[in-house]
Amino acid sequence: MAIQTGTKGEFGKNQDSDKVLRFTLGERISHWVHAISFFLLLFTGVGILSLVFRPALAVVGGVEAARILHRINAVVFVVVVGAMFFIGDAKYHWEWLKLVFRLTKADWQHIRAFPKEFFGGHGDYPAQDKFNGGEKINSLLTVFGSIFITLSGVVMWFASSFPPALVRWAYPVHDLSMFLMTAAVIGHMYLGLLHPDSRTALPGMLHGYVSSKFAKKHHEAWYERVKKGME
Template identity: 65%
Template sequence: MAENLKQVPEGKVLRFTGGERLSHWVHAFSYLILLFTGLAVMSVTFRPVMAIVGGIDNARIIHRVFAIVFVVIVGLLFFIGERKHHWSWLRSVFVWTKADAMHVKAFAVEFFGGHGNYPPQAKYNGGEKINSLITIFGTVFITLSGVIMWFPQYFPIGLVRFAYPIHDLSMIFMTAALIGHMYLSLLHPESRVALQGMVKGHVPESFAKTHHGAWYEEIQKQEKS
């Protein structure tokens, strides 16, 4: 922590390390490629657009290549490099507090441009934890169903048929979460500041205090000690 803080400009707070940002962008980029090619595989409506990649056959190949990136590369980052931060995130999204529940309750106000009335939040607030859970479970279901669809000869026909709607529903939920996530990070007047954390690694102290007050106090204590 202390070593990373030396690289943070004055008035800023380290939000995400290089390893955390790498995981995020590999996951995001590979998912967008999977979504783009997957829509063409799923529906003939989108197939004319696949001329960009040389046709539907190439789209299927690209889809499978990035499926491996989506699962294997991101998965490996939990075991190499900055493992502590990845596992800390995974544990935190399954631990809910009263502050998280109050954030979710006030989230409608936050989502539509205001600042919700909620207590100081940890590094990941209630809304971010919900987004993370959708990502985690969506990834699990879309991966398992994708493996079954990729190798149908090794599974019962009933399970193969069941895998298709599971794959599609997982995609729908994850894409809905992605749209909300992009709105908050690119357009929302208050929360779009958070994008700096995923691009540069740090955010303004003012943002950390107002949106993640409990986490800000924690890192201030760590810095002093």
């Protein structure tokens, strides 16, 4: 981690004020590969599932082409993101996974105050870590949603290798997991793109840096460690 003041950041952009490196290149690659492959899976999957949306699949060559594209993106969704836990910035991926499974008292206080913050206010909660309580819940939905989608997808893809009863269960599990993740993504996009307070976090996923002001306001416990050179 690093704090930069009036120096050049990643890609040579001048930093006009204090900036804190929140996400490394490897973390950002994982995020965007996951996001892009998820939306392609959602688009092709909804078109395959629903006759109402099927005409939209003409942009990828029809339903059969969509089935192939869906499977290709499924492999990308699992393999590329999974590989980032072992190559590149693997350290930060494992730290993220460890953090999101450790919900502290401060996290629970953030979660209780989150509805107020979601609708434009600022909840009363203690200093948060690199990922606050709300982000941890979103991450857990992503982790478990991805696991259930992947396992059920494998069963559906290789249906002849599994008991018929398991195959029948795989379809609703697959669909419900995707609906849950889609709801989480909609909330995530609202906070990242439209919310007047939290949308200032978006630069962190574009070029890695967020303002020190944002870091201190939303992730003060982590920000203080960064200042002290503990990360």
